[in-house]
Amino acid sequence: MERITLDVYQYFRKHPDYNKLVGEDFCLIEYKCPIEIERFKLWTESHFISFVVNGKKDWTSLEKTYQTRRGDALFIRKGVYNTKQYFEEDYCVILFFMTDDFIRKFLRDYPLEGKAPDCPAESQIFEVNVNTSLEALFLSVFNYMAKGGEIPRELVMIKFRELLYNLLMDAANQPIIDFFKSVQVQEKTNLDEVMRKNFHCDLGLEELARLSGRSLSTFKRDFKKTYNDTPQRWLMAKRLDYARTLLLTTNLTGSEVCFESGFSNASHFTKAFKEKFGLPPNQYRKAELELD
Numbered sequence: 001m002e003r004i005t006l007d008v009y010q011y012f013r014k015h016p017d018y019n020k021l022v023g024e025d026f027c028l029i030e031y032k033c034p035i036e037i038e039r040f041k042l043w044t045e046s047h048f049i050s051f052v053v054n055g056k057k058d059w060t061s062l063e064k065t066y067q068t069r070r071g072d073a074l075f076i077r078k079g080v081y082n083t084k085q086y087f088e089e090d091y092c093v094i095l096f097f098m099t100d101d102f103i104r105k106f107l108r109d110y111p112l113e114g115k116a117p118d119c120p121a122e123s124q125i126f127e128v129n130v131n132t133s134l135e136a137l138f139l140s141v142f143n144y145m146a147k148g149g150e151i152p153r154e155l156v157m158i159k160f161r162e163l164l165y166n167l168l169m170d171a172a173n174q175p176i177i178d179f180f181k182s183v184q185v186q187e188k189t190n191l192d193e194v195m196r197k198n199f200h201c202d203l204g205l206e207e208l209a210r211l212s213g214r215s216l217s218t219f220k221r222d223f224k225k226t227y228n229d230t231p232q233r234w235l236m237a238k239r240l241d242y243a244r245t246l247l248l249t250t251n252l253t254g255s256e257v258c259f260e261s262g263f264s265n266a267s268h269f270t271k272a273f274k275e276k277f278g279l280p281p282n283q284y285r286k287a288e289l290e291l292d
Contacts, residue, residue: 006042027097030145043080045210048097050074051138055091058084061124073128080201103183129172137163189213199238202264247285254281
């Protein structure tokens with residue numbers, strides 16, 4: 001089945017058919033996924049918590065695949081992900097989107113003890129320990145959303161803050177606590193981390209700039225300082241090297257390798273690959289594997 005790359009944060013904010021409440025730097029969504037939709041490749045410029053009300057879904061980042069079922073919750077950092085929905089039942093979820101600024105404002109009112117870890121978390125997805133009180137909070141928000149009609153913004157803000165407070169007071173959620181601490185002390189998102197984790201995705205420079213929390217001009221300036229190269233040349237080199245690795249270590253088809261390494265046009269991918277490695281992708285794979 002064809003996969004598409006979806007800007008999920010902007011999609012939900014702008015789509016009129018979803019039950020939602022949009023604030024300046026947060027957004028709550030009740031999302032019922034049609035059963036016929038199986039796979040998405042999506043990206044988000046905002047972190048979010050996903051609580052599963054019904055159904056089952058996989059979330060895949062670079063390091064791991066997480067399977068969620070009814071009653072499970074994940075904290076998903078801004079970035080790019082593959083998802084897979086299962087056909088057994090419809091999927092319903094509550095999504096709590098929040099920007100870095102929202103997290104910083106929250107922590108000014110509810111500061112966390114201890115300093116941020118010296119090494120920032122590499123994980124893009126954190127499993128949330130859903131204890132009894134946290135589940136009750138999730139479900140209370142869901143019930144408000146399910147009623148429809150106008151929901152008082154003040155009430156939603158109280159529930160959202162109460163939810164975060166309960167999540168961060170649970171020592172079982174220490175990786176999320178450490179991540180919040182790192183956001184609190186960072187003025188800007190680490191550019192190298194954004195590029196290392198998302199270079200293989202079919203995102204343009206404006207989208208990568210948004211992921212890094214920068215304007216396009218600031219992104220290009222900071223990129224030059226970090227890599228002493230242009231984003232276009234750096235991305236092309238990284239994507240081609242990654243495509244070569246996929247060809248030699250997986251059973252993906254040439255078109256799948258093209259997609260998974262960040263190219264949206266197969267002919268462009270084939271031409272660029274041949275210019276760098278001397279052969280088209282499938283011929284290169286055959287020649288290299290015959291040498292082993």
